[in-house]
Amino acid sequence: MPSDNLDDLFRQQLGQHATPPGADLQRRLAELAEAERLDNLFRTGLGSHASQPRRELWERLEDEHLHPEPRRRRGVVAWWQLSAAAMLLLALLAGGLWRGGYLGQRPALAVSKPAVRPAAGSSAVAVATSAGAAATTASGQLISNSLPTNTIAQSENKVQEKSTSQATASRLAPSSIPIATTTRPRRPATVPHAASSIQAKTRRPDAAAGVLATTGKRTIPAGQPQPPTPPEAPELPASRQLPALIAMMAPPDIIEVDVRRGPAPARPAAQAVVATAPSPAADQPRRRLRLGGLLRQADHLVHGEPVSLAEATGLPESLTVQARLGGRTVSRTIQL
Amino acid sequence: MTEPDLIAACLRGEPRAQRHLYNQFAGLMLTVCRRYLKRPEDAEEALLLGFAKVFQALPTFRQEGSFEGWIRRIMVNQALMELRRREPLHLSFEDFAQPENLASTPATADTQLQADELLALLQTLPPGYRAVFNLYALEGYSHLEIAEALGISEGTSKSQLSKARAMLQRRLAPQTTSF
Known part of the structure; x- marks a missing residue:
């Protein structure tokens, strides 16, 4: 058969012939069509669908990513607020110390709060007594003294008027200058006539210098035993009060805390001090000085220069806190 | 405001323009994220x-292709990153065949499947299957691109x-007799 005829034969037989797909191919084609329809269903259903985001999402985006600057601004404001708060604190501290007589000419006074933080559940009893008593009061009274004799006598009268738990002796040689002495019995005193110690338990230690002298005037919360009225109470001589105090302080678990100006003294201090209100006339020049110092420190603070607490408030450059518990003595000097 | 103007304003850092751009695309893009992520909070x-990256990378947008497509790609990448962090991407078929996973979206056969129902259906898939189906069927990625992405x-x-x-x-099948 000629080749042309052969070509024609195949062309005629198969050129228009349609072979039906097999079952397997049919299934595969159906799957593809089904898959395409499935894809189209999701594409059309979700392609242009919009979900509504929560409003907070934009605020978060703005705050956290787009405009975080306001936070920095808030930080600056916070810094100024902190500075203002620090200034106010300094002013209050200076005012409180002045009111308590610290800024006066008196070389010594009782300040309990800056040096001693009250222990939870414990009461604080501040006792001032004679320096010589330090040797005799082995139970650990807290003693400080630096006043001249006439001042001590004055303060003695005041103490006996206002607080029966304090005793002052005037025959003491001043030594180092303790600012305050505080004794903290862990157990409440049970001596009946140490009423003001009960009274003292009801309050926290005060920053004011007149703590010792004014405990009798403190208000007592309801439910606390009422101490005898100080003005009507018979005045006991110091020599009679001292044993009572010793008896009161007799329990062994007593913490003594001494606060002194300057570094730790070479020898142990054992002087008593009772703070009295300074005379306003004597304080006048010093107060002006303190106000100037305070303003100067405020200027330093504004300009970012170092601030001296001692210059601003008239506090000494350093304080020494000495605590005695039983036979152990711990001393620490704080640079202001 | 035209799209180039909007982009230029966003590049200048104008808050109103940024808000406008967000409002224009946030809904669409949240659906994109929801397609990949099961939990709504993860999608958000x-x-x-994703939007943080959009605003950050806006200076690199050359305005040659579709702006929406550019944002969508960023969102898809972010959603995939989130998916990797939140859900194990390769969950076995046996894990998927748990009874709780076989629960189907409640819908009647004669109702048109709504977008939320389709989303719910997608979220019944294991994370890996869901990601591949989304990328291939809805984003139009090739298998080579999917392989590289995942x-x-x-x-x-x-x-x-x-x-x-x-x-x-x-x-x-039980919901729609024909689709």
Whole structure:
């Protein structure tokens, strides 16, 4: 058969012939069509669908990513607020110390709060007594003294008027200058006539210098035993009060805390001090000085220069806190 | 405001323009994120981070292609990153065949499937299947691109797409007689 005829034969037989797909191919084609329809269903259903985001999402985006600057601004404001708060604190501290007589000419006074933080559940009893008593009061009274004799006598009268738990002796040689002495019995005193110690338990230690002298005037919360009225109470001589105090302080678990100006003294201090209100006339020049110092420190603070607490408030450059518990003595000097 | 103007204003850092751009695309892009992520809060997190990247990368947009497509790609990448963090990407078929996973979206056969129902159906898929189906069927990625994006082989991509479709068809069968 000629080749042309052969070509024609195949062309005629198969050129228009349609072979039906097999079952397997049919299934595969159906799957593809089904898959395409499935894809189209999701594409059309979700392609242009919009979900509504929560409003907070934009605020978060703005705050956290787009405009975080306001936070920095808030930080600056916070810094100024902190500075203002620090200034106010300094002013209050200076005012409180002045009111308590610290800024006066008196070389010594009782300040309990800056040096001693009250222990939870414990009461604080501040006792001032004679320096010589330090040797005799082995139970650990807290003693400080630096006043001249006439001042001590004055303060003695005041103490006996206002607080029966304090005793002052005037025959003491001043030594180092303790600012305050505080004794903290862990157990409440049970001596009946140490009423003001009960009274003292009801309050926290005060920053004011007149703590010792004014405990009798403190208000007592309801439910606390009422101490005898100080003005009507018979005045006991110091020599009679001292044993009572010793008896009161007799329990062994007593913490003594001494606060002194300057570094730790070479020898142990054992002087008593009772703070009295300074005379306003004597304080006048010093107060002006303190106000100037305070303003100067405020200027330093504004300009970012170092601030001296001692210059601003008239506090000494350093304080020494000495605590005695039983036979152990711990001393620490704080640079202001 | 035209799209180039909007982009230029956003590049200048104008808050109103940024808000406008967000409002224009946030809804669409949240749906994109929801397609990949099961939990709504994860989808929102992806949206948030995605928009942060959009604004950050806006200077690199050359305005040659579709702006929406550019944003969508960023969102898809972010959603995939979130998916990797939140859900194990390769969950075995046996894990998927738990009874709780076989629950289908409640819908009647004669109702048109709504977008939320379709989303719910997608979220019944294992994370890997869901990602492959989304990328192939809805984003138009090739298997090669999917393999690169997910760190799998092309064969795995094809296989997971096939299984994902089969699962979806099984769930759709009782709901729609024909689709």
